[in-house]
Amino acid sequence: MAKSSTSSPPVPDTVWLGRGRHFGSDAERDVRRNLLALRAAGVIDDFLELDPVEAARSTDMFPRDASADAGPSARRVFEARWGVADGVTVRAQLTTYGLEARRVESEGVTWVLVAEAERAWEANWPSPATVFWPDSDQVAWDHETVPGVRLRTVNHLPKDDGELRRRLRDCVRQSWFVHVVVHEAMTPDALGRRPITAFLPPGLRHRVVEHRATPEQALIADFAMKRELGVGLPRGGAVVLPWAPHAPGYEAARFTVRDVFLDGTEPAELLRAIADFASTPRPMPADAEPALARLRQGWHLLTPEEELIHARAMVTRYAKALEAMTASCDLYREAAESALAALAEATGGDGGTGTPAGIAPAASRQDASPLKTLTRSLGFLRKPDR
Template sequence: MPTTSTVRATVPPTVWLTRGRRTGTGAEDELRESLRGLKDSKHIDDYLELPPAGDEAGDLVFEARTRVAGGVVVRARLALAPATDDGRDWTLVAESAGALWDLDWPAPTGMFLPQGTDTDWDADPATGLRPGTIHPLPEDDKEVRRLLRNCARSGTRIHVVVHEAMTTDERGRVPLAHWLPPGLRPLVVEHRAAPHQLRVVNWALRESGLQVPRGGALVLPGRPSPEGYDAGTHSVRAVFLDGTEPAGLVAAVRGYAALARPLPTEAEGALTALREDWHLLSPEEELARERALVAMYAEALEAMTKSRDLYREAAERAHEALAAYRESAGDPPAGGQPPDSSAPVSPLRQLTRTLDRLKPPAGLRRTVARGPDGRSTPSGS
C-alpha cells in the first residue's frame, strides 16, 4: 500500500533560531532592563515590546534590530511563553537581510538576554542542560538512555557526546564551546562520558544505529535527522583532552550546523511572524513600506479599470451581435422603428439574398415524380 511522505520545511540559510527556558521568576523585568541597557550602549539599534495577542495568557513578544559585519541588518524576535512550574519557555528567531547567516557573527541571544555566568536563561527545554559547560552523563544506565532520547527531541540545540579515554585533569576540562564560533556557542550542549561508560552510551544509542568511538566524540542527530547527516562524517575517532583545540570535533560540529536541518514545528509560527508581522521599522523601512503600499494600490486600481473597460467592450459587442441576429431573423428592431435601409446588411442576410437569386423562374419549375420502374419522369409528360 503506497504511503504519503510529508516534506518538512528546513531552516532557511538566512535564519538563526533557538529555544530555551528561563528558570525562576522575574523574566519580563530582566528582559526589559537588558534591552534598555543594550540600546543605551549601542549594541542594538532599537527594540520594541508587543503586548500579548488576544488574551492575557498569550506570549509576550520583544523585537530588536541590530547591524553586523559592517552593515548587514539583523531582525530578531523573542517570544516569552506564559509561566509554568518549570519556568518560562522562550523562542528566538533572527534573520539577516539579504545575506546568508555567518556563524562568526555574534549570536542573537546577545540582543535580548542578560549576559553573565550566573544567568538562568539558556536551559535547553528538552534536557534542562545549558550550553557552554561540560555535563557528565548520569551514572544510572536508564537515566543515560532517557537523557540521550531527550537530546534527539531538542530541535534547536546540538548535542555532542565526548568519551574520555582516561580520567582527565584540569587541562581536559575546557568546554568545547571555548573553541566554537560565536554563533554556535549558545546552541551546543556537551556531554562527557567517563572512561567506564562507553558500553552504556553505545547501548543507549543502539536503537538509533549510532556508536561513539572509544576516546572520540559523536554529534547526535535530531529527530528527524537532517538530510545529509552521516555518523562517520559527524564523529571523531580521537579527541585529545589536553587543553589544545579539538580541531576535528569543531569541524564536525560546524559541518553539522551547515546541514539543512528540519524547521521545528514550534518555531514555524515564530518565523512566519518575524517575516510577516514585523513592527519595529526604521524611518527608511517605514517609507519603503508606504511606497510599496501605494504601488500595490495603484496596480490594483489599474487592473480594476482595465477589467471594467474589457467588460464594457464585451457588452457592446454582445448588443451588436444580438441586433444582427434579430435583423437576420426578420424581427423588427427594438422600439418598432422601420429598419434603416442604409444600415449594413449582415452576412446571413446577404447569403439568403444570394440563394434567392439562384432559384429558377416559377414557369420553369417542374415536379419530379417516380415511375413504376423507379426512374424519374418529369410531371406533365
C-alpha cells in the first residue's frame, strides 16, 4: 500500500526522479548507444552497464541490503557519472523493468531513473533523462506510466467526462512528474500548439507533463478538476496540479495563472509558477524510496580515488576479521589445554585411563571413550564443595 503524503519523507533537494515507459524494440540498446556517444564526446565521465543479478552479487565490495536488489523483473541497470557547474558530480542509475520475453512495442518497457548531485539540484543543469535517453523524436522513451500521456509533447484531455477525471486522478496519484493543465481560449495556430515545456530549463524540462483542454472543454475540465483535486482551471489560463488530491499546504492561487497566450511567445508567468511549484518539498513516492536506496548503497561506478579508498577499507576490514579469527583460535586452544589439565588432575595423571573414585568398574568399561571421560571429569570439577 502506498504511503500517504503526510507520512512520507520529502524528496531530497539533491535528487532528480523520473519514471516512464519506452515503446520500441530494444530499450537497452537505445540507452547504450546514447551513453557511448556522450562518453566519447566528453559529456559524461563514464558509465557502467550491469546485469541485476551481477549487481546483487557484489557482496564483497558493497553492503548487501534488501533494497540493493533491483527485483526479479529488472532487466538491466545502467550507471553514469558526470560533472556540472563548479565541479559538482552527479551520479545516476537507470533501471529497465519487464520480462526478457516482453519486447512487444504495444506494452513497452518501464524505466526508473534516479540521479543525485553533491548539492541542491539546479534547473539549468543537464537533464538526467537525456544522459540515458536520446533527445530525439525518433526514440519513444518519454511515455508516462499513466496510459496515453507523454513528456515532451502536448497531451489533450479526453473528451469523455469519466475518462478525463480518471486521467487527472491517475496523473496526480501515480506520476512522479509535475503536471500542468492549460486551457486553450481559442484553437491555437502552429506556434501555439508547441508545448510550453520547451521553454523550461533543461533540468526541469523532463520533469513536467503538459495537458491541454480544448476551448469547448472549459466547463467540463474546470468541474472535473474541482471535484477530483480541489483546484479550478481558469478560462484561457493554466494551473499546476498538486502532488496529491487535496495535498496539505498546496495553495491553488499561487500556482494558477489567469491568462496564457498560446502564440509561440514565452509564457513567463506560467514558467515561474511551474518552477516555483517544482522547488517546493514533495513527498517521496513509496516506490521511489528503494530506487534511491539502490543509488546510494549499491553504487558500482567508482572513480580511481574512490577505488583506492575502498581498497584501503577492505584491507582494514579483512585485517580485523583475521585478528578476530586468530583470537578465537587462541581461545579454543586455551580451553582445550585447560580441559586436558583438568582431565589429568581428575584421572590422577594417567591420561583418562583410570577410574575416578566412586565409579563402578562396569560403568567405567561401558563409558571408556575419551570424550565421555572428559565430559564426566569436567562435571566432577563443576560440583560445588559441600
